[in-house]
């Protein structure tokens with residue numbers, strides 16, 4: 043969980059998720075850093091922040107302390123202006139002490155601290171590649187992940203039911219996050235967290251964010267929840283069954299089994315699952331409210347109404363002809379909006395407040411729909427009914443930027459060119475679509491880009 047969700051939402055266009063890394067294990071589609079909610083950029087998949095990779099000067103390459111490769115002339119130059127890792131540790135120690143970390147903790151924690159060049163390489167080489175929503179969902183809610191989720195739920199039913207009662211978070215949702223973050227505990231990560239975070243804090247690219255996380259990790263050590271050797275996780279600092287970043291751990295982790303430690307690392311997932319529920323509860327989860335439900339739109343639907351900021355009750359949507367896939371009005375779950383993650387050619391969802399709560403874990407639509415749909419399937423629900431436009435591929439980062447440039451050039455300003463399909467770009471697309479007599483679904487497709495190319 044990153045619980046530090048920081049939002050590097052990248053190009054999560056309505057439809058496609060940009061992954062920074064190949065989804066090795068975790069299915070978390072995004073790296074976030076920065077703010078309060080950080081979702082960790084943990085291992086697995088991260089959405090690369092296009093802007094953070096472009097726009098920013100290339101980081102100076104630091105001296106490499108391990109003898110894995112030759113030192114280049116540029117690096118030698120850099121060494122004259124950048125502190126060495128050991129020097130950085132000495133200075134960091136001062137800052138950590140000023141932040142309240144005791145000498146005893148620092149002695150224990152920094153003793154075996156190592157610079158991990160591979161971690162920094164991974165963080166720097168987040169090449170953008172895009173995966174479509176439907177490809178993501180095929181994996182997020184694969185038959186195996188659904189079956190494993192049902193088994194995990196059955197095996198840990200007592201804990202999950204007790205967690206549901208205490209935090210008011212549906213057990214299937216907690217199980218689904220567990221399934222996407224670590225394949226139900228199978229891949230919790232074995233990277234030494236302190237060394238990983240120190241390496242990333244030493245690297246100038248995102249040093250402020252990672253130093254905050256490193257100090258958070260030291261506070262956890264100081265609290266006695268875990269020992270230094272036990273504190274392992276994914277390369278970018280996410281830990282345990284549900285991949286908490288240190289600051290999120292400090293804000294939300296709980297000792298559910300009452301042994302005196304908040305232990306999200308061990309084989310017993312109870313504390314980790316309860317911590318996840320506590321996190322969602324903290325952001326306002328409403329029990330028994332769906333994240334969203336698939337809906338059918340009527341002929342002649344006003345596509346401008348498919349907008350996150352347009353909220354109506356299911357009854358009011360029903361009067362406009364928006365019904366569930368069974369043809370009946372959607373039951374009342376509070377006000378919802380209509381989301382078309384693949385435009386008019388794919389599935390439509392009516393989404394509720396819980397959708398935004400899941401976004402605190404990860405802001406990518408694909409992740410939220412992935413968690414929600416996996417939870418529905420674990421609970422026995424059926425697959426998404428509508429067909430996806432599987433012939434479409436996701437736009438690359440360059441193509442998204444080109445789309446923005448061309449829209450702006452055609453008089454439909456995207457308020458900047460950053461490769462992210464956000465509200466301004468969606469509005470610009472709708473404007474262009476209306477002018478061209480197309481369905482104004484705001485969807486950034488390859489067909490649209492080709493049309494703009496003329």
Ligand SMILES: [Ca+2]
Nearest residue numbers: 297301303305
């Ligand atoms: Ca415990």
